[in-house]
Amino acid sequence: MSFQEKVVWITGASSGIGEALARLFYQKGAKVILSARREDELNRAQASLGAKPEDILVLPLDLADHDSLTKKTETALAKFGRIDVLVNNGGISQRALTKDTRLEVDKKIMAVNYFGTVALTKAVLPIMLKQKSGHIVAISSLAGKFGTPLRSAYSASKHALHGFFESLRAETWQDGIKVMIVCPGYIHTNISLNALKGDGAVFNKMDQAVANGQPPAVCAEKILQGIEQDENEIFIAGRDIKLIYIKRFFPNRFAKMMRKAAPR
C-alpha cells in the first residue's frame, strides 16, 4: 500500500507514538488528520511537520466524549472527502494497585481506551464501507495480551480492544476493510507521566522502563510496515516479547513471574 494522497486520521497525535505516526505518514505523502484533546499541542505538532494547510487538519476531540465523535467525523469527511486509514492510538495508562483504584478511574480508562476507540471506529466505519476500502488500526499493548500488576484497568481496556477488533475484522474483510492490532512493549513517550493513579490524579513520573523503551519513530516505522503488509496483529517490543510466549505455553510459570513483579 502506498500512502501517497491517502487520508489518515490519527488520535493521540499531540504526543508520543501518535505524533511520530503523523510525521511518518506525512513524509510518505499522506493527508493527515491530527486529533487529541490539547489543541495547542496539536498545532505544535502540525507546525513541526511544516505541512501545507490543504494537506492537514487539526481536529481536537476528547475520546471520552463519545457523542461528539460523529460530528468530528463529519468535519474530517468534509475536509478530505474520504478516510483511508484510522489509527486509534489515543489512550491513557494506569499506575495503581486494583485495591487502590477508584471505580471512576476504571471507568475513565475504559471510556477513553475502549469506548472512545469503539465510538470513533463506528463513526468512521460507514464511510469505509461505502468506499469499499479502509484500514483500521488499534494501538493495544503487550498489556492487551496479559495482565500485569498496577495495570488492571489499563490491561482490561486493551484486552477488550482485541475482542472488538477481531470480530470487526472477520465481519468486514469482504468489504475491503483491513483491521490491524498493534501491541507495543515499552516505547519512550509520556505515557507514564500521563498515567492515572488510583485517585485519578496523574502519575507524573517517567518510568525507567519507558525511558529505556524504543523511540516512537521506530514504533511508527513498524506500524506503517504492518499496514503495508496487511498484518492482522504485530508486536513491537524488545526482550519483553518473550512474556507473550511464556504466557501462552507456560501459563503457570507466567503467573509466578507476575507475582514477583507485584509491589509488596
Ligand SMILES: NC(=O)c1ccc[n+]([C@@H]2O[C@H](COP(=O)([O-])OP(=O)(O)OC[C@H]3O[C@@H](n4cnc5c(N)ncnc54)[C@H](OP(=O)(O)O)[C@@H]3O)[C@@H](O)[C@H]2O)c1
Ligand atoms: N509508550 C508505551 O510504552 C506504550 C506501550 C504500549 C501501548 N502504548 C499505547 O500507545 C498509545 C499512545 O501512547 P503514547 O505512548 O504515545 O503516550 P502519550 O505520549 O501519553 O500519548 C497519549 C496520547 O493520547 C491522547 N489522549 C489521551 N487521552 C485522550 C482523550 N481523552 N481524548 C483524546 N486523546 C487523548 C493524548 O493527547 P491529549 O492529552 O492532548 O488528549 C496523547 O496525544 C496509547 O494507546 C498507549 O496505551 C504505549
